[in-house]
Amino acid sequence: MQLSRMRFSYFWYSSSHHLSPLKRWQVSSLLVACGTSLCSSISSSPVTGASRTSQAQFSSLTHIRRIFCRSNSLVSEEFESKMEVVKAVLRVESAALDKVALTAGGRDYTYAEVLRAAFRISSLVEKKDAINGVVANGEEKQVDAETGRKPDGPRIGIMAKPCAEFVASMWAAWLNGAVAVPLALSYPEVELIHVLTDADISVVVATEEYKEILEKVVEKSPGVKLYILPPVSSENDSVVTQSLDKLLVEVQSRASNLSGEEAALIIYTSGTTGRPKGVVHTQGGLGAQVRMLSETWEYSADDRFLHCLPLHHVHGLINSLLAPLYTGATVDLLPKFSTSGVWQRWRDSYPLGGEPADSPITAFTGVPTVYVRLLQGYEAMDAETQKASAYAAKQLRLMMCGSSALPLPVMEQWEAVTGHRLLERYGMTEFGMGLTNPVRGERRPSFVGQPFPGVEITIDDSDSDVKGVGELCLKSPSMFREYWRQPKVTKESFTEDGFFRTGDTVTIEDGYVKILGRTSVDILKVGGFKLSALEIEAVLLEHPAIAECAVLGLPDKDYGELMCAVIVPPEAKAKEAAATSEPVLTLKELHQWAKEKLAPYKLPQKLYIWESIPRNALGKVNKKELKKTLLESAT
Known part of the structure; x- marks a missing residue:
């Protein structure tokens, strides 16, 4: 199978065995069209914007998987x-x-x-x-003849x-x-x-x-x-x-x-x-x-x-725990997320008008729902506590967000309060992290950045109506070995040339990847158009009567799918509507507001107003279950 695609490959480079705090990167891009490759090396633009310069020139896509470690008499x-x-x-x-x-x-x-x-x-x-x-x-295991490795x-x-x-x-x-x-x-x-x-x-x-x-x-x-x-x-x-x-x-x-x-x-x-x-x-x-x-x-x-995420997901386990421990950092473990607890911990680290704590919090990573709840907690504070909280949050060196799409209004409000433009990244259980915005450099809202060092990506647009828009496929030295005892499913998850099929539809602009949604649930086929549910959700979340939103398609005999929006209003709006016995928002009002922002075929045709949208432990909406609930309620 030949894919029309763009590949990006980032390489490890080190001139010594020691782990340098400022690693030099070699960035190489390969454009593949109809099976013909053109390779060009880029030796100037550093990935993160820090003072890093590239070294050796590479003429082919070869992963350099050198092991780096600190000088240590016990460690080879x-x-x-x-x-x-x-x-x-x-x-x-x-x-x-x-x-x-x-x-x-x-x-x-x-x-x-x-x-x-x-x-x-x-x-x-x-x-x-x-x-x-x-x-x-100290027993030596024998190599298994079938797998070629030790059990x-x-x-x-x-x-x-x-x-x-x-x-x-x-x-x-x-x-x-x-x-x-x-x-x-x-x-x-x-x-x-x-x-x-x-x-x-x-x-x-x-x-x-x-x-x-x-x-x-x-x-x-x-x-x-x-x-x-x-x-x-x-x-x-x-x-x-x-x-x-x-x-x-x-x-x-x-x-x-x-x-x-x-x-x-x-x-x-x-x-x-x-x-x-x-x-x-x-x-x-x-x-x-x-x-x-x-x-x-x-x-x-x-x-x-400061750690407040579940430990049975890669975000909480690897990003926020194992990787920090690998570097010798300290991790403050909260038993569960608490809005007041997080803000208080930051204020304790950086008291307004006082000296920072001896070992203050420097980094925080969360999911979009966490930042939404933190903003809600901030809005409920008195003016003095808000001032102290905003000051404290500004002192952290790094704040990151992932596991689901970060709504633009949330990013903008968070930046206005704390001064931090959240670093968005992209990962999956199967390979951990694959793409990231830079620590130093331009962080593009609604984009998940560029490949990590050692990661290659391609776009399979063979089934797409638009060239350059298709399924993200990825190779990484951190790729999982297999689905446990499911060899057939494992094999079907990779292309013939070894790229993992993520199931996410993406596009690339100026080297930055934008996730349009899960191909199975977030790409809607409405009247001959392929629409991104995430794009529409991002617009709807700008409406003052919408605090949470999920857009999905329901089967329709005329249009293939009928676009529906499930919304949750802000608490104040919900109370106001309940007091007047009026709906917080009607479909007609939504269309009137959105017609200047969305094409007519991108407007939802059904509107559901709920008290809450079911989410998993990381705040992701399970749209398959949501669709099932809506279909069952319609019968």
Whole structure:
């Protein structure tokens, strides 16, 4: 299959083995038309706008997948490639290990404490015969004839709110050569049973608050054992009293039995098109991901992240936790998102008229719904608190947004309040992050930026009416290995030349990618027109009577699909409408307002006013379920 497409490829470049805070990038673009390629090297425009200059010239699209690591007497390049995901614990300097890694529940936890807790959990779980511990025992696995690689380790389910015990459990799994499987805290019993059975999980480790539900689930899941995690502490046991040097040598010993190709993590998709699928990430793939993120977004040991996202998604797990820990940063873990809690934490870091805290928050990442709620919280403050909050937010060095489209009005209002133009990026469970706006340089509203270093993208417009508009396809060193035990689905998800089909329709303008929506639900076919639901939603959200909005198509015999808009009005507008018994907005009023902003064929033909729009844990609207609800209500 030949695709009419544009490729972008970004390369790692380093003149030394050390991880430089200002990496030099080589940017190369390749335009492919009708199977003929034209390659040109660009040696001047830095990706982020920082003072970076390109070096070597490349004449072909070749990924340079060199492993970067800090100078360390215990760490070899080979070792790094085998257990990159535990990079944060591989620091021989005691000062670095004594640095605070996590804050949770009002307590600080150093890197050394979390490492020791990981060994403690590893040892206790092994004693219960829950996993085979082949890595810890130094046993050499044989290569499987069918797959050509060594078999994966046992799967360990992890169920805990964001806390030190969660991180220690993941490290414990990897130190044992096992596969970590984070479990969603919102999973009902039937979903938990499905994941435990599908992943063939050996043991579930969990904090005390999930004991009751998991005891019921484990009872219905033959072969699965439950282990309740002890608190991460500094108790005087054999692990705690071991020297850090000994523990680090033990880490190196265990890593020597890994190749980097083994599964390290299985994340289950949200299951919007059926039962959730297990997405398998390898040790090497995770290593590539944390390196790309920390370098491109300039994470450092001086950073302190405020974390309020679920840990069973790549956004909360990799972007906001593993990548910061990889660089030696500190992560403040909130058990769940709280509007007042986030604003207060920022004000504590940067008090108005006072000195910043000793270790202030420097970075924050959220989903659009988080920023909407923060703005609502800001509007409810008195003038003095607003002034202090806006001042504090302005002091952070980086604020990012992703996981779903960021409405332009939200971006503009956030920038007006805090001075931050949110950095939008694009990713999926299957490869982590693939595209990003720059830390330094132009951040384009409604665009998700350019490829990360090492990432290639193409656009498959073979089924499109408009050249240059089509499905985004992507290659990345962080690409998942497979859908767990679904080889056919895995194969169908890639093009013949190895690009992953994202299922998102995009266009590219001046090298920046714009997501038009999920091909399956956000590209509407109305009367011969292909329309972007996201584009229309962005316009409708400018209306003063619309706080939230979802545009989707319902089957129609005349037009193919009939465009519908489900809206949620602002609380004040809803109360006003209820008091007068008048609708907050009519379809006629919406058309009258929108006719200067949208072509006639882009105007919704049905309007639904709801109190809320159902969303998943990351704030995404499940449009397939929304469409199902609307169709059922119409029958």
